[in-house]
Amino acid sequence: MTEKTTNSQPSPDKRLSQWLFNPFKFIAGFRALLLGVAIILLSAFFGWLGNTHFDGVIDVHTGLQGPLWFFCTEGLINWVCMAIPLFFFGLIVSHRSFRMIDVLGTQALARWPYLVTSLAMLPGANRRFAEYIMSRLGMGAAAVSINYVDMLIFAFAMLLSILMVIWMVTLMYRAYAVSCNIKGAKAIITFIIGLLSAEVLSKIVIIALLTNRFGANSTSF
Amino acid sequence: MKVLPTICPACSNQLKVKSLICLQCDTEIQGQYELSALASLNGDDQSFILEFMKASGSLKEMAKLLRLSYPTVRNRLDEIIERVKLAEKPEENSRKENL
Numbered sequence: 001m002t003e004k005t006t007n008s009q010p011s012p013d014k015r016l017s018q019w020l021f022n023p024f025k026f027i028a029g030f031r032a033l034l035l036g037v038a039i040i041l042l043s044a045f046f047g048w049l050g051n052t053h054f055d056g057v058i059d060v061h062t063g064l065q066g067p068l069w070f071f072c073t074e075g076l077i078n079w080v081c082m083a084i085p086l087f088f089f090g091l092i093v094s095h096r097s098f099r100m101i102d103v104l105g106t107q108a109l110a111r112w113p114y115l116v117t118s119l120a121m122l123p124g125a126n127r128r129f130a131e132y133i134m135s136r137l138g139m140g141a142a143a144v145s146i147n148y149v150d151m152l153i154f155a156f157a158m159l160l161s162i163l164m165v166i167w168m169v170t171l172m173y174r175a176y177a178v179s180c181n182i183k184g185a186k187a188i189i190t191f192i193i194g195l196l197s198a199e200v201l202s203k204i205v206i207i208a209l210l211t212n213r214f215g216a217n218s219t220s221f
Numbered sequence: 222m223k224v225l226p227t228i229c230p231a232c233s234n235q236l237k238v239k240s241l242i243c244l245q246c247d248t249e250i251q252g253q254y255e256l257s258a259l260a261s262l263n264g265d266d267q268s269f270i271l272e273f274m275k276a277s278g279s280l281k282e283m284a285k286l287l288r289l290s291y292p293t294v295r296n297r298l299d300e301i302i303e304r305v306k307l308a309e310k311p312e313e314n315s316r317k318e319n320l
Contacts, residue, residue: 025290025293099291102291106292178290178293181296181299
């Protein structure tokens with residue numbers, strides 16, 4: 001089947017910006033779900049290599065080593081905790097019909113900036129800097145020496161992580177707006193409430209999982 | 222072919238049909254006729270509806286055809302439905318006036 005144009009085709013620049021900031025215009029449903037889950041698991045794998053935990057819907061922390069399954073579970077918990085409240089908000093606010101697979105798929109794919117974060121956190125300099133901070137704060141870590149290169153790498157990783165958080169939240173909002181067909185103030189307000197409730201919910205579930213599997217002394221990274 | 226204008230360029234109100242002509246015999250009919258709800262849509266929306274009809278009303282087929290995601294196509298259809306409903310309102314009003 002040939003491609004039809006019932007709308008004026010966007011310029012290549014516009015199409016690129018749409019792929020970057022609203023890829024859900026082009027991809028949703030089962031394809032987005034498969035790709036999104038693969039990205040979540042890949043981020044978890046790199047997180048496991050660099051001891052980077054995504055221990056909340058928008059949280060990134062470096063610290064405790066753990067089994068790979070735990071990093072994967074964190075990623076999946078974050079995704080589900082974000083998608084489920086937004087699905088219910090969509091049911092309440094949107095007067096249109098929409099599919100759960102689109103909400104799940106687009107929210108999974110919206111997490112792709114954290115793949116970049118997990119890669120940025122891979123260098124050992126980040127872990128050394130985190131241990132250095134912990135030792136300076138007297139939080140039990142042994143004294144660690146760092147150099148300027150470590151500091152520069154850590155600063156770059158932090159800056160990139162902040163940008164990726166902003167990017168991911170933007171994508172999550174776009175995913176919600178497209179998959180539930182909600183616009184304007186209603187979309188913004190329900191998204192913020194959904195994000196806050198998802199953050200709390202994901203924290204509770206991850207801490208419960210952590211204490212259940214590793215004991216009461218393992219509740220912080 | 223020229224695109225039928227539906228909105229007045231001067232005051233942005235909905236245009237009506239004033240005359241129709243047969244190009245075969247030059248018969249011209251004058252009056253004041255409403256545009257149908259579909260005719261009052263813009264060219265892009267009309268093409269979308271036409272393609273949608275050709276795709277047997279399948280949003281999945283439309284998504285493939287336009288290389289857009291399913292919810293994007295569905296949202297576009299919802300927007301057009303809203304516009305058709307808005308365009309139908311003046312017709313309803315005029316029908317009530319005629320009764």
